[in-house]
Amino acid sequence: MTPPPEVRIKDLTVVYRTPAGELPAVSRVDLTLSPGTITGVVGESGSGKSTLALSLLNAVQPPGRIAGGSVEIDGLGDVLRLGGESLRRTRGSRIGYVFQAAQNSLNPLKTIGGQLLDLGRSHEVDDLRGLVREAKDLLARMGMDGARVLDSYQHELSGGMRQRVGIMLALVLNAKVVVLDEPTTALDMITQATILRIVREIHEERGLTTLVITHDVGAVAEVADTLAVMYGGRVVEHGPVTDVLGSPEHPYTQGLIRAIPRLTGDISLARALPGRPPTLGTLPVGGCVFRERCERRMEVCETVEPARTDHDGRSVACHAAPLTPAKHKEFV
Ligand SMILES: Nc1ncnc2c1ncn2[C@@H]1O[C@H](COP(=O)(O)OP(=O)(O)OP(=O)(O)O)[C@@H](O)[C@H]1O
Ligand SMILES: [Mg+2]
Structure with missing residues (x-):
């Protein structure tokens, strides 16, 4: 059996043409899918999850365009440089995929x-x-x-x-690389959990590298090894799923988790995230894209986009993170 491939997304930017000009839906994303793991991607509607997934297949359609970066897959090279027949052969046989709303895409x-x-x-x-x-x-x-x-x-x-x-x-x-964009949204919760378990089994049997996109942070906890949290076209936090869900560092991840009664264990403690997710047109330019909804916002957040900091196999892009243990108690 060939070993599972690594997928390296580097500095990926994808823009859509809008009446206000080209605006980024995915902005300078770096993300590595470790061989043989399942990476879950979560984030509210419009955060760029599907656009990221389409990029892995070099399948972004006009009015969208990949404006920069690379997607390297072991044994395939940079998928963004493939075209025509080699791209067609790659899709399906080397990279398996379920597009969002795939239930409507059958002939x-x-x-x-x-x-x-x-x-x-x-x-x-x-x-x-x-x-x-x-x-x-x-x-x-x-x-x-x-x-x-x-x-x-x-x-x-x-x-x-x-x-x-x-x-x-x-x-x-x-295919050795599998990309599933909201593969279970039409299913009830129990069937959804069963199907994700089967995806996990097949993933392990075949030695795959898998990306699963979902709205459901609870479901992803069951299936993924690693979690990437997207907001406004950025991966704002990334790391082992138990770490990210157990001790989230980005205020957005913390807000997402607090909004789920199933994870907090008590419905009365669940709190909706304040404000609304941005659209391409309302995404703040310059500074941190999350600042308008952030309870930890500081002056620097207005002007400087936070760089990613890495520690213990996880990464976070926030001026206020990682928190000291005392602060952590206060916010989470
Ligand atoms: N064809 C398009 N033309 C213009 N803008 C688009 C197009 N497709 C997506 N967008 C915009 O790009 C941003 C990212 O969209 P994307 O579909 O990748 O988000 P998503 O995280 O998958 O959302 P959802 O959870 O609703 O599926 C959104 O602001 C969306 O409105
Ligand atoms: Mg989507």
Whole structure:
């Protein structure tokens, strides 16, 4: 078995053209996905999670454009330099993916099995029977009748079933890097937990390097090894999931965690994060992007964007972090 690849995202900036000019949705992001680990990405709507995920496949579409940086994957080189046929071959067979709202992206005119065969042929899979067997096996593991699903059209499946089909299609070509953007949002909480557990099992069996995006900080705690927290197009905090959730250092991460009753254990203690997440147009320019919602804001936050500081395998970009233990008690 080939070892799991490392994925190195360096200084990545992605912009969208808007009436106000090109504005960054992902801004100078550095993030390494360690081989064989699952990295979870959380952050409110609009923080740039999907834009980051699309960049890993060099699949940002106009009016968006990758304005700088690199995405290096062991054995593939810089994905941002791939184009045409080599990029097409890479997607699916080397990097498996489920795009956000994948449950709506199936072809309505073909059965799932037909689409599976198209996928296999477009990647020159010789053993199409083997591919079908593999697909049935994956669907069965996710609690579905594989033969029936492959014979179905998308309108015959529920949103949750389509989402599992999406996960199957991401895994069926045996890609070593897998990117899942909100793969379980159409599922109820229990099914969601089950499916994420199966993703984790397959990830371990096959030795993958996986990125999972979710709104659900509680779900990510179950599935991920490492957590990246995004805000306003930046990765504001990153580290082992137990550390980041157990002793969050960025005020934004602290706010996210406090907002979840399931994690705080007591509904009455859950507090919504004040204010609203920024859009491209309302993102402050210069200084810290989080300052307007931050309870620890200082003068320097108005003018200087905080640099990332690293310690003990984790990193945080905040002028007020890391906190001293006494301060930590006060804020968390
Ligand atoms: N095609 C587009 N044109 C213009 N702006 C866009 C486009 N796609 C995304 N954006 C903007 O880029 C920012 C990041 O969007 P993105 O979809 O990456 O966020 P996200 O974290 O995935 O959000 P969600 O949790 O809602 O999926 C947002 O402000 C969004 O409005
Ligand atoms: Mg998204």
